[in-house]
Amino acid sequence: MQSTTIGQNMRVHGRAFSHIASFHPEITALRRDLHAHPELGFEEFYTSKRVHEALKVCGVDEIHTGIGKTGLVALIKGRGTTQSGKMIGLRADMDALPLTEHNDFAWKSATPGLMHGCGHDGHTAMLVGAARYLAETRNFDGTAVLIFQPGEEGYAGARAMIEDGLFERFPVQSVFGMHNWPAMRPGTIGLNPGPMMAAADRVTIEITGKGGHGAHAYQTVDPVLVAAHIITAVQSIVSRNVKPLDSAVISLCAMRAGELSAMSVIPGSATLVGTVRTFSSHVQDLVERRLTELCQAVAIGFGASAKVTYERMYPATINTAPEAHFAASVATSLVGRERVVRDLEPSMGAEDFSFMLQVKPGAYMRIGQGEENGVGSCFLHNSRYDFNDDILPLGAALHASLIEHALALPSI
Numbered sequence: 001m002q003s004t005t006i007g008q009n010m011r012v013h014g015r016a017f018s019h020i021a022s023f024h025p026e027i028t029a030l031r032r033d034l035h036a037h038p039e040l041g042f043e044e045f046y047t048s049k050r051v052h053e054a055l056k057v058c059g060v061d062e063i064h065t066g067i068g069k070t071g072l073v074a075l076i077k078g079r080g081t082t083q084s085g086k087m088i089g090l091r092a093d094m095d096a097l098p099l100t101e102h103n104d105f106a107w108k109s110a111t112p113g114l115m116h117g118c119g120h121d122g123h124t125a126m127l128v129g130a131a132r133y134l135a136e137t138r139n140f141d142g143t144a145v146l147i148f149q150p151g152e153e154g155y156a157g158a159r160a161m162i163e164d165g166l167f168e169r170f171p172v173q174s175v176f177g178m179h180n181w182p183a184m185r186p187g188t189i190g191l192n193p194g195p196m197m198a199a200a201d202r203v204t205i206e207i208t209g210k211g212g213h214g215a216h217a218y219q220t221v222d223p224v225l226v227a228a229h230i231i232t233a234v235q236s237i238v239s240r241n242v243k244p245l246d247s248a249v250i251s252l253c254a255m256r257a258g259e260l261s262a263m264s265v266i267p268g269s270a271t272l273v274g275t276v277r278t279f280s281s282h283v284q285d286l287v288e289r290r291l292t293e294l295c296q297a298v299a300i301g302f303g304a305s306a307k308v309t310y311e312r313m314y315p316a317t318i319n320t321a322p323e324a325h326f327a328a329s330v331a332t333s334l335v336g337r338e339r340v341v342r343d344l345e346p347s348m349g350a351e352d353f354s355f356m357l358q359v360k361p362g363a364y365m366r367i368g369q370g371e372e373n374g375v376g377s378c379f380l381h382n383s384r385y386d387f388n389d390d391i392l393p394l395g396a397a398l399h400a401s402l403i404e405h406a407l408a409l410p411s412i
């Protein structure tokens, strides 16, 4: 079998990879240009324009802009004609983070306070690379739907595209996405046939007591004391309400009450903010109910009141088993069985590709990018992170191969 080697140990099989490797410098240049021009969710004006230009050069058949504000979709039709109505979706995210970059290479962020700290510049470049290969070769039977989405980092850009009619306009049979992973070696791909990422919810607990003099606390209802009891009590939910074989995390990460300069002023209110992570809706429902009951009851016990606001931000990212098995077999055809992890441990992080998987079958994968000697191993959302350009052709080839296998030309 034909195979091509890139980087230290990335040996990849197949025509798609060797073809894409021939224009690796161009995809790298695009990736670095995007890295130098980071933009926040729904503000990816430069990025979507740049992607639009690149897709035109690639020769895709159609480009649809303004879906979910700054999102865009490219269509590429295969040369087969027997299943012309069949469509498969591939998705990349385009946004950056409100983070100051501490790298000093030539392509570092040109915008202070903004940085591609999650590698979405690389995801976008990989999908453009796949577009070029698919448009040049068209060895498939149906339509490839390439989805460039805005605002993954907390803006629910995937939902915005869906609400804008993404899947009515482009009724794909299944959809695939991938995220670089610094803790996995380049040339490796990981996924599982179920939950990949957790649901991420936000909880706000507003405690109202009665302020007063710290020396005359008996005249007050101290909301700081109530907050302290709530912080401790909510940890009983995971240990005493959630079944031990189910998974959940409750983290109260911020607290605001009083003034640091006011040594003897008991404030009238206190606020706690945190996050809840779960994989299943029944655990999510349980945690929401117990949090609300417990916080209110603890507050009442001290003569205070607590208002609990529970917001469901991103649902859990759950692969559908047939599509996960399919994607794993396509990944295996590229990198070999020993470099595909098919039972990847889920992460308690979250991902808005979950919105697409709520309405379409599909799979979300991790693509390794961290070398053992340190290149690409700095973790996501770190000010020294950078996408490892060595994996661009593999990510692009994986996208393209999903299309070529899912929409295979009839054998002669």
Ligand SMILES: [Zn+2]
Pocket: 117, 118, 153, 380, 381
């Ligand atoms: Zn991120």
Ligand SMILES: [Zn+2]
Pocket: 118, 119, 120, 152, 179
């Ligand atoms: Zn990300």
